[in-house]
Amino acid sequence: MEPSSEQRVSSRGRSHLQAVCLLLGLWAMASPTWAAEVIVAVAANFSAPMKEIAASFERETGHQVSLSFGSTGGFYTQIVHGAPFQVFLAADDETPAALERDGHAVPGTRFTYAVGKLVLWSPGPLVDAQGKILETGKFAHLAVANPKLAPYGKAAMQVLQKRGLAARLEPKIVRGQSITQTYQLVVSGAAELGFVALSQVHEDGKVKGSAWLVPQEDYDPIRQDAVLLVRGKDEPAALELLAYLQREPARAIIRRYGYSFE
Structure with a gap:
């Protein structure tokens, strides 16, 4: 049982x-x-x-x-x-x-x-509170940590797969070898937005930039x-x-x- x-x-x-x-x-x-x-x-x-x-x-x-x-x-x-x-x-x-x-x-x-908690994040005003930017695809690059090395990358791919977006967005994905490198890809402008850890963009109860806090049911608990x-x-x-x-x-x-x- x-x-x-x-x-x-x-x-x-x-x-x-x-x-x-x-x-x-x-x-x-x-x-x-x-x-x-x-x-x-x-x-x-x-x-x-x-x-x-x-x-x-x-x-x-x-x-x-x-x-x-x-x-x-x-x-x-x-x-x-x-x-x-x-x-x-x-x-x-x-x-x-x-x-x-x-x-x-x-x-x-x-x-x-x-x-841990996963967020879709951009330093600018690009990301809406529901994450609909993923469906519109109005961006050139999406940063995701390597799912084979980083649990946050694995969680990000679970989100994309659950929402039926993994195959469509794959050509736009750039991968970091760690969640820190993934965050840096977004900060540097190599990607306009990316899936990062909430802790990386969370300061004193506020999120800098724009972000969608991914619902917990979209990925396995980290x-x-x-x-x-x-x-x-x-x-x-x-x-x-x-x-x-x-x-x-x-x-x-x-x-x-x-x-x-x-």
């Missing part, structure tokens, strides 16, 4: 609690704590909030945070081939789960640190999971950072950039 939505939410809640408990246990075993460096791979869409969170974490703990930003798919390849990351903040929940299954992440440490990688399992700074991500100071920053938690 297929589990009900309430059962699935309950299951995710239990998993989240288990992850918190495990991280706290690992953190306790890793004491005594001293100032150290934690090396973090961060999905490109989460660049701005993570810079703020890292700065706050450093002030509070004395640890140093080394951040690398890029596509989730690209980071998967790097991690599998031995990149020295200790913590991974992905743009989906599938990639951290795969790393766990493949023995590159510590089992039971995964949790959803944010749920649950962004964090996970402790094997290289970080004995590193106090890595454990503390993951615990900090689940505390209110970090969550307040995450909310300010337009993310939710469910």
Whole structure:
């Protein structure tokens, strides 16, 4: 029998609690704590909030945070081939789960640190509030992240397919290798509009430029999971950072950039 939505939410809640408990246990075993460096791979869409969170974490703990930003798919390849990351903040929940299954992440440490939102965006007044510009096709180029590497690109293609526009608009699509590169394609004028993360254009409750907030039913939820990688399992700074991500100071920053938690 297929589990009900309430059962699935309950299951995710239990998993989240288990992850918190495990991280706290690992953190306790890793004491005594001293100032150290934690090396973090961060999905490109989460660049701005993570810079703020890292700065706050450093002030509070004395640890140093080394951040690398890029596509989730690209980071998967790097991690599998031995990149020295200790913590991974992905743009989906599938990639951290795969790393766990493949023995590159510590089992039971995964949790959803944010749920992302997709927007069709232009720095000018081009995009209407219902996204009808896609149907008119009155633009030369549409920026979309590579769906094989970036979950936001995968979500964008789901939107176009659901609305029967994927084939018609394919000749106009220009692809970025990450959501950051996709955003830059629009900002630079290489594309007049593009599908980007709400966090990239959301400041203090307002969206700069023009945007269509894509309805959630048009694409699979973008649950962004964090996970402790094997290289970080004995590193106090890595454990503390993951615990900090689940505390209110970090969550307040995450909310300010337009993310939710469910």
